[in-house]
Amino acid sequence: MKPQTIHFISIGGSVMHNLAIALHQQGHHITGSDDDIYEPSRTRLEKYGLLPAQTGWNADAIHGGLDAVILGMHARADNPELLKAQELNLPVYSYPEFVFRQSQNKQRVVIAGSHGKTTITAMVLHVLQYHHRHFDYLVGAQIEGFDTMVKLTTNAPVIVIEGDEYGTSPTDPRPKFLHYHPHMVLISGIAWDHVNLYPTYDQYVHQFELLADAMSKSGTIVFDDTDDMLDVIALKEREDVTRQPYDVHPYRIENGKTVLVTKNHGHVPVLVFGEHNMKNISGALAICDHLAITEDMFYAAIQSFKGAHKRLEKVKDDGSTLVFRDFAHAPSKVEATTAAVKAQFPDRRLVAAVELHTFSSLLNKTCLNQYRDKLDKADVPVVFYSPHTLEVKHLDPIDAADIATAFDRPDLQVFTDSAELETFLKNQNNGQPTVFLLMSSGTFGGLNLNLS
Template identity: 65%
Template sequence: MPQAIHFISIGGSAMHNLALSLHHQGYQITGSDDEIYEPSRSRLAQHGLLPAEMGWFPEKISHHLSAVIVGMHARSDNPELARAQELDLPIFSYPEFIYQQSKQKQRVVIAGSHGKTTITSMILHVLKYHNRKFDYLVGAQLDGFETMAQLTPDAPIIIIEGDEYASSPIDPRPKFLHYHPHIALISGIAWDHVNIYPTWDQYVDQFELLAEAMPKAGILVFDETDDMLDVIGQKEREDIVKLPYEAHPSDIVDGQTLLITKKGEKIPVLVFGEHNMKNIAGAMTVLDRIGITDDQFYAAIPTFKGAARRLEKIAERGNRILFRDFAHAPSKVEATTEAVKRQYPDRKLLAVVELHTYSSLNKNFLSQYKNCLDAAEEAVVYFNAHTLAVKQLEPITAEDILTAFDRANLRVFTDSDALADYLSQQRDAADVFLLMSSGTFGNLSNDKLIKQLL
């Protein structure tokens, strides 16, 4: 009889991928949620795992379950969770469950405020290219991978994207503390998640805890060009190997980024920007420690297209290009805007950022965005009053945005149709359009943008 596992909040990005992975392994999977969006809904339905109706049903929780996995979307007073506690069933957050299933594996955790999805994706791409056996957990859909999570009985290693968000509604500890990595990479520290970590010091402390919790003979890989991270990384810790890295040497020729190897060879890659050269260096450092040589890395990396929505080229026609990117925190917005401008220095760049997260819509946090769009000739900010209401945040005005960003020609929109109209008007004025958000710009479709702009 296969183990039966119930997911409370099965529709989450990581949760539904873990459910699919365990389903493929032969586990008996059930789940509940009060709302499930695409693509989770279609993917769960395809495998017969979509709940018959939305809501919470304590009667689904019984002694026949081997475990209950609870996601962050659920509340601490969730009726299914209460029933599982009443029955004294094994209850896990998904990071706890992944650790339990990977105790016998070498665990590699990629953490940091930015770049962790891309670095994890690069490592997975190179390992797959060379037919290595591995398990993984990553925060975006990748070319060639059916799910964003895989847990198997026989893979000797697991590559985990570890974030600093709370583990579950009953466990406020950062997810990455549960993984107990043999190798940990921290890509950089830039204050975000102000709703979870109200101060810079509280935020930094989480990464210090990760470094301090490394086991003996652990390996800590870190970006030494990040001042705060260098302080954490260079600290002496007994039996811990420190491996700092900096951006991989590169060149840009006619809009094409080339990696420059130690032998002087030039390797073309599809990703670009200083931040991605750091991501490449970090991935190489980790891969070197798990048996991938530099030559093997350079053989695989030219075909790496990037993770979904990470500086993704949506369309290109003639001299005009449309990019979409997941960037939303100030440091990410600045790095992405600068990367695109450096890649296309002779083209006019129009950059648009949507304020969508708790932090970005917090009036006290807005000043962190000052100068972050300076690399673009034209800059636009979009936010939606409905999002503020849903998140129960204090209202902000266009004037608040203009003051915080401190940019003379900044345009602010609160209506997605008005934003689309403005972008259409810029069709002949700008060459490169960069849209940055963890949201959807009020459901502004890629097809509509391509039609209007290209």
């Protein structure tokens, strides 16, 4: 492919900066802009010489010599660079549209769902890499053994894509996954999320139905058989589309370690744990089977899978104290992750803290009520939120009483100050065997996560 000149509007986004790096590594000339760039995007862009010289938008960066402009979700519809690109009739793509254009001649595998999609995608990528397969990918988290979250080449026969249901760009509110037109799709489960975009459950569910309806003929839908709504979506008749359900992979916990129970391979030790991850393993196994990975090959590879970044990631283990961080923030994820840790360490005291950080968790009291009973497995339940986040998102204020009522835990500890939260957590580390589970898509206001 002839090198192209491509400009990124909002280059600092997690996927956007990885896509920029991937295209730079292919020999394309990349420029970009953003009004603010946080870590790790800043350091990684600087390493490859792609960090903008200054923050902010500059219409002069848009010119007739550009082959394409890639527009990130963080930009606004009135962005001066976008307006200039439209004025010059330059090709403007969202990153899902661009990824599809680069993969039209590949087998496209999309992993979607309200929960588990990052981990399942990471499992599939790990297994393929373990067996030295040639493939492209897009995944929403950093994975050990992979330099970037995106890889696009001209000759890989398959691309594995984590399919996000969030909006595509400021000019396109449709879910990102509708742009990929998959030959094979896995839907891991449906639990109402992104309520700022989909104000009703039915609207949210409908996006996954549209994804299933967009399947190519001779395509395959792999789905969680325990999810009642997925049964409805997946079992709908679609011409020449194969349906394949999956369930929790049989497993046991032996001496604090999880092992897969298999028919032909005995007990297979794995590094991840929790019933939700056993379900994720089943989904990944089903996908890999369609990519010519045998059971022997899958079980050999999955034993060394350590998980994706911030997905039940072990931060500290000093013998008596364990600290895990997890990206969980939606109610269903908080419940599954808390239950997984308690089941894995039943003899340890569990301190579980969740940060309410997103629109879906903070929008209104109806959203908060979705958290009822979700921290029931915690011995010490904790919630943190920042009033400043509410101001930034232009949301109505909430108070500790609202949160305690929503979670239905009279003993719930609610904090709005990160320093006070850190002091409380350190005081819980009182010599008895304890597990700390820190769940957030944010940073708890800059909390020292290893509690040292």
